[in-house]
Amino acid sequence: MYQFREKCYTKDLKEEKIGDSPLRDEGASLNIFSVYPSAGSHDKPSLSAWPSHIVPLGQHVELQCDSHSNYYKFKLYKEHGNPIPQIQGRSFQKKIVLDPVTSEHAGTYRCYGFNLRHTFKISAQSDPVKIIISGIYKKPFLLALQTPLVNLGEKVTLECRSEIMFDTFTLTSHKYGTIKDSLELSAEHHLGGSQANFSIGPVTPDHAGTYKCYGSYNHSPYEWSDPSVPIDIKITGGTQKRLGISKYGMCAKKKLQKDRSLNGNFESRDGKIIADVKYVKTELVRHMICWALL
Template sequence: MELNEEKIGVSALRDEGASLNIFSVHFSAGSHNKPSLSAWPSHIVPLGQRVELQCDSHINYYTFKLYKEHGNPIPQIQGRPLQKKFALNPVTSAHAGTYRCHGFDSHYPFKILAISDPVEIIISGLYKKPSLSALMGPVVMSGENMTLSCVSALQFDMFHLSREGVPKGHGLPSVLSHNGTFQANFHLDPVVQAGNYRCYGSFRNSSQLWSTPSDSLYLPVI
């Protein structure tokens, strides 16, 4: 049992306004017993669009409950039973945050058996898009490195790179360039993957609210 999971479960129940003495928190040994939580079609969601959160497990839990950690809870989902899936539609900036799924016992509906790993929902489209370019040309030879530069006139604190809609790494801090713009250079090595790349900007005090993505940059590897 991981101590931080128990704290999260208790905190979530407290946020819901429940009386803690009616709940029992019990975690089965082994991470294979955890429910899983996924976001479809992606956990980067454009403002006003739809995302579906799905809890799943090979164990037949009595029910699942979904919790948003920290920040403002979402009344439609916070601690309410759900049948594996819940759609957030349309998303707003309030939906950005970290979510976990709780699995409850089939015989004791107030006993939490396990808590999923977190899923971060990022809302994009809040600010003007940056631009993305390849510094070493539009084609990558197999085995070569590549640097992608994300640039914006806005003073973002961080830039983020994605490939085929999936973030790569944890982002890079923004640096003021000689021409007055702000940028970050992403070094793709040692193996560059072909695909469509985009970048985003964000601010430090709202790290899960991202800009509109840059135009897509396709990198072929030959």
């Protein structure tokens, strides 16, 4: 009688013994290996960084792994570079804080979930989250080549320059303190340093906001400079126009019919409900009326 050991490898490639089973045959003992199949994309958790994925050197970032499936524990790992002792081999419940961050924390992270009741069941990997560590290098300078007060439909160029020979400049736009978008350009080198010109437009109201730029090198793309002094871009030349509110129109009309004391005028124009906002209560305006700059 021979014995064979059945083994299974978990996601982090740790060998787990399932058990011994009798084998009636001739020849040497067999080692049988099996890998638990990965879950589908519907089982994939989501990974997010708070308050931002751009983290100043020495500050902290909270990484949160969420899943709609029945996973009680998660593991976080960094895809490339040196492992982070703070997370290496550790499991956590949804959140983990990296504090204080160093350049070693810069990189791409993923997480996956597992259930302690089912040792060999693990989720699919989350989509990657890039953690950028800023403050590694001296900040560049950002200036608007035209006035930062931009007329609707026109263009504005923001120039990011530095005395350091950066390979790449990244421009970020912020609204309400949150990063809304980012643009990346290869740097142009000259005797005085490096620069990149970001052309924005034709502008819409969505382009309004605060802009900053950072410099970095190709060999360490997740290690950025301090941010430049911000520039606020404001959009002018728009006029307020009443908009058709097909989504809320009937609801607003019913509201008016129920509240005869409300001083508001609604009229039908080309099949749409139009509101004369000057006479409508603030509460109704907030929930029912959509304004825009055109």
